[in-house]
Amino acid sequence: MTITEPFGHRLVAAIDARGPLCVGIDPHPGLLQAWDLPDDAGGLERFAMTVVEALGPTVAVLKPQSAFFEAHGAAGIAVLEEVLTSCREAGALSILDGKRGDIGSTMAAYAAAYLTHEAPLAADALTVSPYLGFGSLLPTVDVALAEGRGLFVLALTSNPEGQQVQHALGQDEKTVAQSIIDQVGALNAGDDPIGSIGLVVGATIGRTGVDLSGVNGPMLAPGLGAQGATAQDLRRIFADAHGALLPSTSRQVLGAGPSVRKLRDAAARTVDELRTALA
Numbered sequence: 001m002t003i004t005e006p007f008g009h010r011l012v013a014a015i016d017a018r019g020p021l022c023v024g025i026d027p028h029p030g031l032l033q034a035w036d037l038p039d040d041a042g043g044l045e046r047f048a049m050t051v052v053e054a055l056g057p058t059v060a061v062l063k064p065q066s067a068f069f070e071a072h073g074a075a076g077i078a079v080l081e082e083v084l085t086s087c088r089e090a091g092a093l094s095i096l097d098g099k100r101g102d103i104g105s106t107m108a109a110y111a112a113a114y115l116t117h118e119a120p121l122a123a124d125a126l127t128v129s130p131y132l133g134f135g136s137l138l139p140t141v142d143v144a145l146a147e148g149r150g151l152f153v154l155a156l157t158s159n160p161e162g163q164q165v166q167h168a169l170g171q172d173e174k175t176v177a178q179s180i181i182d183q184v185g186a187l188n189a190g191d192d193p194i195g196s197i198g199l200v201v202g203a204t205i206g207r208t209g210v211d212l213s214g215v216n217g218p219m220l221a222p223g224l225g226a227q228g229a230t231a232q233d234l235r236r237i238f239a240d241a242h243g244a245l246l247p248s249t250s251r252q253v254l255g256a257g258p259s260v261r262k263l264r265d266a267a268a269r270t271v272d273e274l275r276t277a278l279a
């Protein structure tokens, strides 16, 4: 589908209408079992499509995690395609969590695969890794912007191991993470209300002293719930941030299934809690 409105604008409108929440579609084998589903492509489809049925009409953003679909081979990819199409039809934005990062010419191929209107696996945005050098992402940035889609660039990830790379000091005495944040901010500069190139800043990162005041773009914050972060952590980390904060959780909400009503209630409770904490 051809999109004319920039991703950043569409995200702001979705958060305004539905609340600041992204729910990850992470079909862990343990969750399939808890939902009484087989660990095969049929179980994967039932799981993922139940989440879309429950949350596609109510939650701002859904984020399928690619690896869980790839694990089922061609049949799993077909389910991912169905999920991405159904998110769109249900009115939720989609972020494909693929964490792609490669040399520039290959990044152009990832952009063609996930961020163009002809692509069967087109999502509204894709997670990407800048650790082959921020410049390697620029071909993907160009395609995303031309297609009305977005990126989420890993800056400060929610896992503790990320610090080894992300807190290291670069030649300019900035941390690697701050340098990525600043380069994303430069791409979004002047966009109103915000640009379309986002960052991933985990809700678990603690006190880093990072400056998010110049982002002017979307900020995906995973780590709520199963990884231990709370709405109050978000309030502290993003106190001076400028952009659109999109808290994200997977297992905390998915654990409420397979009942559609319970999934909806779990997401609605999380949105209420976030709205109160972030007001």
Ligand SMILES: O=C(O)c1cc(=O)[nH]c(=O)n1[C@@H]1O[C@H](COP(=O)(O)O)[C@@H](O)[C@H]1O
Residues within 6 Å of the ligand: 024, 026, 065, 097, 099, 127, 156, 157, 158, 159, 200, 202, 222, 223, 224, 225, 226, 227, 248, 249, 250, 251, 252
């Ligand atoms: O890009 C992501 O979505 C992501 C980045 C990050 O720093 N930390 C992180 O947990 N994620 C993803 O967010 C989801 C978190 O799942 P839960 O821990 O179940 O809420 C997983 O799919 C992770 O791959």
